[in-house]
Amino acid sequence: MDLHSLMAAIDRSQAMIEFDLEGNILRANTNFLDCVGYRLDEVQGRHHRMFCTPEHASSVEYATFWEKLGKGAFDEGQYKRLGKNGREIWLQATYNPVFDDQGNPFKVVKFATDVTQQRKTNAEYEGKVAAIDRSQSIIEFDLNGRVLNANENFLKVLGYRLDEIQGQHHRMFCEDDYLNSPAYRAFWAKLERGEYDSGEYKRIGKNGRELWISATYNPIFDPDGRPYKVVKFANDVTESRVRQAESAGKVTAIERSQAVIEFDLTGKVLNANRNFLAVFGYDLEEIVGEHHRMFCSEEFVSSLEYRELWEKLGRGEYDANEYKRKRKDGKEIWIQATYNPIFDAQGKPYKIVKFALDVTVAKETSVEHHGKVNAIDRAQAVIEFDMAGNIITANANFLKALGYGLQEIKGQHHRIFCDEEYVRGTEYREFWHGLGQGEFYSGRFMRVSKYGQKIWIQATYSPILDHDGLPFKVVKFATDITRQVEMEQAIEAKT
Structure with missing residues (x-):
């Protein structure tokens, strides 16, 4: 294929724009103009910064970017740019200096592909994965059953550090009788074939502690459809199993x-x-x-x-x-x-x-x-806050637990549920500052109902992130454990 035909093929298939070494636009093809929403006469002669946010265009990073291109250095990656009317787009692009006969760069040609939808899709996937990682115990195995990785929730449930289990076999979490059974061999054979498994499993934590988990074992496949690892999502249901035994299976x-x-x-x-x-x-x-x-x-x-x-x-x-x-x-x-x-x-x-x-x-x-x-x-009690701590909404379980109607709390600050001394303290300010930074909180919290009663809850505060990875609201999931705490306090008082 001659050079002219090759360039014509590229021009048809990719978005292309040319700049001088100062960043001024020389020309752009139809694909590029369609991508950013401009006509050629609207961009020709203007500077590349028209496609960037003011913050980025005035940054040291941006100045260095053009200095690098001016010296003939190549650059590639995914770039956030602005189309006409400020529309945000993402481009997978290369910036290619073009050299004259003496080997000196004299212009820059950029080839680009619009990957905006791909970025949005990835952001959704990443948000879901991050939410799962915060709320569930996760561990990964190769197809032989050896541990590849595990998140903090899993390590906390089993009582191990990552370096104590990485490279070890799944059998370290199982009883000897089960390890030697046909059922255990069939379990891993099934996963190796790429078949899914779920249920409640008896497992052994560090120091022989027995626990029960509700889990799914999910084979992950390569592009050719072959399984190459297994990801397990689990929840600790030990307390639930104890309650089931006490109620003789009536609520199974x-x-x-x-x-x-x-x-x-x-x-x-x-x-x-x-x-x-x-x-x-x-x-x-x-x-x-x-x-x-x-x-x-x-x-x-x-x-x-x-x-x-x-x-x-x-x-x-x-x-x-x-x-x-x-x-x-x-x-x-x-x-x-x-x-x-x-x-x-x-x-x-x-x-x-x-x-x-x-x-x-x-x-x-x-x-x-x-x-x-x-x-x-x-069901769990759920309430949502904006990043300032103001209430956006709450479900019926939450309202019932605290004794409010939705209209009584909507738009109010989280502090209405807290003791006044706690609200005035450094700990409370640091709590909301941490949420504003996207930090996840989990634990026991003392709160105050509409009628001034102390309510103890087991709760998680989960910042929700937008497309740019910035927190824009906080969702709280809570369970009323007041009775449990009162019992613990009574026992402690007796001892």
């Missing part, structure tokens, strides 16, 4: 993993996990693209309540309750669920993620066991 049906389904804002199904499909009796291809109404009675679908539910979700509002739904076989079931709007980088809802538990057995349980079921089957 309630202790299921969560069922998850995603909808667009009109209510059409985008995706669902295995647990959801098992609960409702469908295959995935039977529900994708169908409307949420397929899970509801005709009477409910035609009601004002149903229309208001989807209008509410479309506005980006959260909904949580127990809902009566319908399986594929027509059987009525009850689910404890939350409908959670997911927001894009501009804060606009674009889909709904629903987390659900099958509580049919709990609903049908006799009055004798009703109290026991309710004690176990509580």
